[in-house]
Amino acid sequence: MDMALQVHNLTVRYGGFTALDKLSLNLEQHTTLGLVGESGSGKSTLARVIAGLIAPDEGKILLGSQELRKKRSLYQHKQIQMIFQNPDASLNPKHSIRQILSEALLFHNIVSRSQVEKRCQELLALVQLEARSLDKYPHEFSGGQRQRIAIARSLSVEPSLLIADEPTSALDVSVQRSVLELFNTLKAELHLSLLFISHDLGVIHAISDTVAVMRQGKLVEKSSKDQFFIRPEHEYSRELLSAVPKMPKTSTTRRLL
Amino acid sequence: MNDIRLDPPLQEGGKTAGSLRRIWNTPSLLVGSMMFAVLIILAVFIPYLSPYEPSGQNLSAFLQPPSAAHWLGTDQLGRDLFTRLIYAARTDLKIMVLAEIIPFCTGVFLGMLAGYYGKWIDTVITLLTDTLIAFPFYLIVIIVAFASGAGERGIYITFMLVGWIVFARVVRGLSASFREQEWVASAQTLGLPGVRIILRHLLPNVLPQAVVVLMTDMIGLLVAIVTLGYLGIGIAPPTPDWGTMIADGQPFITTAWWLSAVPGFAVVYTGIALSLVGDGLADIWRKK
Amino acid sequence: MSIHPILQIEGLSLAAKSKETLVNNVSFSLGKGESLGLVGESGSGKSLTLRAILGLLPRGVTQTGGMIKSGASSAMVFQDPRGALDPLCPVVNQLAEVVYYRQQVNRKASRIIALELLERLGLPDSLKRSDRYPSQLSGGQCQRVVIAMALACKPGILLCDEPTTALDVTVQRQIIDTITDLQHELGFAMVFVTHNLAIAANLCSRLYVMKAGRIVEHGDTLDLLQNPTDPYTQMLIDSVLPVPELEGSGA
CATH class of the missing domain: 3.40.50.300 (P-loop containing nucleotide triphosphate hydrolases)
Structure with a gap:
């Protein structure tokens, strides 16, 4: 299978602290x-390095077959987009939703000027928000809606890889579920590859094809979802899984997603 | 589905109506801007309001107490004090505003550069501000005044040299904290260049705070202008200025105390107006 | 009940x-x-x-x-343990302070009780020997200190x-x-x-x-989870994302 992203021996140090320690990881195309x-x-830190927000001290990142160097081309910038954890902080509070969505469209000339309005509406439709939201400002939306707007913004540059860093951790459980469903739908419709970060194993189970476990800057385990959740290789993975609070067994807990 | 229920029930009347209501609900801003507006209106229309010239002497009617003809009396040369007071407001307020424009713009811009880029740019700008702040302001003014001659020019030059520091420091701190916000990170991942992020994203977010600082800074500048006038190295006579008026009235402080007290009161009045405006703006932007 | x-x-x-x-x-x-x-x-x-x-x-x-x-x-344990502790005061002193005021014992005894509490909550012995500040402890350790403080009130x-x-x-x-x-x-x-x-x-x-x-529904835990009557309860139950059982887990 083709690789969407390959990371080789990535090392990041903050002063004396090693945040990433010779980490290598692959992400297959069109998978999560x-x-x-x-x-x-x-x-x-890994997410931010891949997104180009932090320059690694050592190591190599390959997007498809291209190496991502410290100075990325505009094309490479557009290919990788990131969704952040905190929906309160991820949108510029002084910009309307129209400005937020159209900025990159105009800057990168993704569609012609006359098509921008239409494209903004399409982006909102993709994330299941109403077109009239365009004239509003971020504070007029709930956390879940803001997260949808952030997703729409990242999709405006037509990326191939989406990094989501705890995108549902700040949301209520009911909203969390619908945002996860949105990620799954978008991934299938737009043929995206997805790197989804979460500390919540329930969320990881709902969204992943493959699971990677990190600890102290190193990769502990990478397995297919089914193997990870049922027969994890590493003792630490087992420890994580057994720590998850479980619902008492009842007949009504249904399998979701 | 369930997202909608969390919609905050704010801002029904749209953005403008909301802002108007907020201004109305902030008495300090209302009072401050009204006080300031009174001063500006007087300053603009004084040629039509007063029959006197600011420098028109009338030696037969000197040092008169307030009366119907002369609302605030006359000075030792028989000039109408009220007329002079308002003409002086014209000079002082004009210099106050003009002298702030360039320092405000440079300060905000340099502050954003330092805060956003960090690293060596930040080091250089911080070093510069820390060095300049070590010099007493009046020392620099006096040196510049002697070098370039007394008058407006000295004030403009001095303020261009050191006035930007206060803005740069405040804006630097703000920009550095906004830089850590995720909306800046996402603008970066969208591939937008730094200059654009600074102008389109940071600027609207740092501007409110910078304007609040501007209000307090203008008070300081006004006091400096008046002090220099008082010391005789500011605005040169016969151009009316509150500082020279206070100095001129000093010899008569026991007989005609209002000659010095009235321009002094004008400085206090303007200071209160500006700080009320600043407070009010800060309140509005904080609530948002 | x-x-x-x-x-x-x-x-x-x-x-x-x-x-x-x-x-x-x-x-x-x-x-x-x-x-x-x-x-x-x-x-x-x-x-x-x-x-x-x-x-x-x-x-x-x-x-x-x-x-x-x-x-x-009653005593309370908060969500953010770091926010519930004074960052400039060693944790043992903070705890001893609570013991001193709530249990009406002298300073020396309050410190001994504080150390016992910390031990009971499984905090490392190093706390006894040197002064530790909240920033030097992990989030979990801070929360243990907060729980110890709550228990010091004998709630x-x-x-x-x-x-x-x-x-x-x-x-x-x-x-x-x-x-x-x-x-x-x-x-x-x-x-x-x-x-x-x-x-x-x-x-x-x-x-x-x-x-x-409002309280939309209440009941014994198992009853409620098995037969929720309110759609909101049902929705909350549905929102719990399941994690499969580990193979060979005794639990």
């Missing part, structure tokens, strides 16, 4: 890699 | 200054040694209800109706406001185990507020589901 780890495991 | 309730809440209503009702007609009672879960999403009023019991309503919120009858002292009722939400899963499990053990040992009653239905189900014998300031 769920990245699990506790706080301080380096999973967010 | 609870014949001698130590906490009784009847028709509690809370409102904001703007007359907006935040908690509407909430009633429940808590028996000695019992654990009760308040479950709901953000804005459901569950944390406010808890704060009302403690008498610590945020500014601008007032009680507009109902009454709270409490037969025992009859422990109020927990999402005490594990800010923690990693493995740490969360340890904290929950610790709370359960302590409850067996000390016999305090507990009101546990959480958005996580699974945690509440594991800890509490009765659940109250809150939505928009």
